[in-house]
Amino acid sequence: MERKTTRVMIWLSCLLVLLAGMTTSATAKAGEIKIYVEGKLLQFEGQQPLIRNGTTLVPFRKTFETLGYKVEWNAEEKTASGTKSGIKIELTMGSQSAKVNGQGVKLAVPAQIINGSTMIPLRFVSESSGYFVSYNNASGTSIIEITKEDTVLEPYVVKGRVVNSEGTPIKGAWITIDNQLLYDSNLQAKTDDNGRYRIALPKAATTYMAYADFKTVYEGVEHSVELTADDNSPFAGNTGAIRDFTVKLNSSTGTGGSGEVLFYMMDLIHPLNPIAEPPDRDDVTITLEPVGTMMDGTVGGPKLVSKGSRNNNGYGVHNVPIGQYRVSAVYAPPGEEPQQMLVRIVTRGEDLPFAESIVAGFRSITSKIHFMELELKLNVVKPPDEDPGEWTWGDEDEEEEEWTW
Numbered sequence: 001m002e003r004k005t006t007r008v009m010i011w012l013s014c015l016l017v018l019l020a021g022m023t024t025s026a027t028a029k030a031g032e033i034k035i036y037v038e039g040k041l042l043q044f045e046g047q048q049p050l051i052r053n054g055t056t057l058v059p060f061r062k063t064f065e066t067l068g069y070k071v072e073w074n075a076e077e078k079t080a081s082g083t084k085s086g087i088k089i090e091l092t093m094g095s096q097s098a099k100v101n102g103q104g105v106k107l108a109v110p111a112q113i114i115n116g117s118t119m120i121p122l123r124f125v126s127e128s129s130g131y132f133v134s135y136n137n138a139s140g141t142s143i144i145e146i147t148k149e150d151t152v153l154e155p156y157v158v159k160g161r162v163v164n165s166e167g168t169p170i171k172g173a174w175i176t177i178d179n180q181l182l183y184d185s186n187l188q189a190k191t192d193d194n195g196r197y198r199i200a201l202p203k204a205a206t207t208y209m210a211y212a213d214f215k216t217v218y219e220g221v222e223h224s225v226e227l228t229a230d231d232n233s234p235f236a237g238n239t240g241a242i243r244d245f246t247v248k249l250n251s252s253t254g255t256g257g258s259g260e261v262l263f264y265m266m267d268l269i270h271p272l273n274p275i276a277e278p279p280d281r282d283d284v285t286i287t288l289e290p291v292g293t294m295m296d297g298t299v300g301g302p303k304l305v306s307k308g309s310r311n312n313n314g315y316g317v318h319n320v321p322i323g324q325y326r327v328s329a330v331y332a333p334p335g336e337e338p339q340q341m342l343v344r345i346v347t348r349g350e351d352l353p354f355a356e357s358i359v360a361g362f363r364s365i366t367s368k369i370h371f372m373e374l375e376l377k378l379n380v381v382k383p384p385d386e387d388p389g390e391w392t393w394g395d396e397d398e399e400e401e402e403w404t405w
Contacts, residue, residue, distance in 0.1 A: 056135075258320055
């Protein structure tokens with residue numbers, strides 16, 4: 001019995017040693033951090049990267065030099081700086097404020113000296129340098145990838161960028177991540193100066209959709225544009241997703257950002273021939289040439305040349321991006337030479353003069369409906385050669401028929 005008990009004790013002791021070894025091994029693996037820059041593993045000597053309060057700190061000199069910076073260390077002021085074309089980053093040890101090109105930036109965790117090594121926040125330095133940072137800890141090892149293009153998915157993270165049609169970043173756009181399983185459990189964030197956002201997702205088995213809303217003030221009026229993701233498919237939380245948005249000014253879907261150019265014909269009688277049909281609006285072509293900055297921040301753009309059509313708002317050119325335009329019109333019935341028309345904007349309480357072209361913008365009816373209303377008439381340069389009193393209104397040679405009652 002004693003021998004059996006001894007064997008059991010030995011077996012239990014071996015099991016405990018084995019479990020202790022496995023725990024130590026797992027702990028070591030869980031604490032390991034691997035950093036890749038454009039796919040190449042970054043090797044550090046001495047002090048290794050570590051995570052403090054959710055922020056990854058890395059050795060200063062190796063990181064800056066890998067990202068292409070010329071580095072400087074001021075021992076007296078305890079400041080580390082990196083400089084390359086167009087960018088200068090300055091960090092002071094122990095300070096939660098850094099500088100990028102002289103502008104102050106708040107840090108969640110300050111740069112600091114650990115075991116004699118200067119350690120700096122990796123994400124801050126990388127993103128300030130124009131790189132994207134992705135993080136994955138699914139295997140127990142922290143894998144951090146730094147790339148020029150944000151193409152790496154991160155589990156339980158949705159991220160992306162909002163830009164206009166020229167690729168200029170849109171700051172302050174609201175991103176909404178809609179939980180498709182649970183009601184009223186959406187997540188929101190605003191885009192930063194670079195038009196980027198990053199939202200951590202709860203570790204739950206569900207799918208999501210991404211939406212965005214862009215608000216801006218243009219010509220003294222607040223506009224709101226609903227955005228649809230470039231990839232508008234649902235995604236699972238455990239895979240993560242990249243959802244980018246491009247501002248498209250199109251009110252045909254009710255999302256806002258564009259308006260209606262409505263026009264009215266003022267020649268109820270043909271100015272050159274009162275017995276002829278009055279000018280037909282279907283024979284009018286409107287030209288809209290962008291002037292200055294549009295509502296989405298783009299400058300200028302292609303001319304819009306279009307005939308009119310009818311919708312619920314009236315007759316004209318529809319879904320025109322909000323902005324200022326130089327407007328002109330041409331009247332060209334089938335088989336006739338085109339004639340330049342005169343144009344004026346409809347303004348309440350004012351009787352503005354007609355001109356061959358005008359610069360005009362939109363008037364807001366509601367937050368999503370905007371009108372530019374125009375009046376058009378033929379540009380009659382001279383009166384008819386004949387006296388209207390001498391015109392023939394019927395067959396003058398026909399004798400008047402005598403009526404018999």
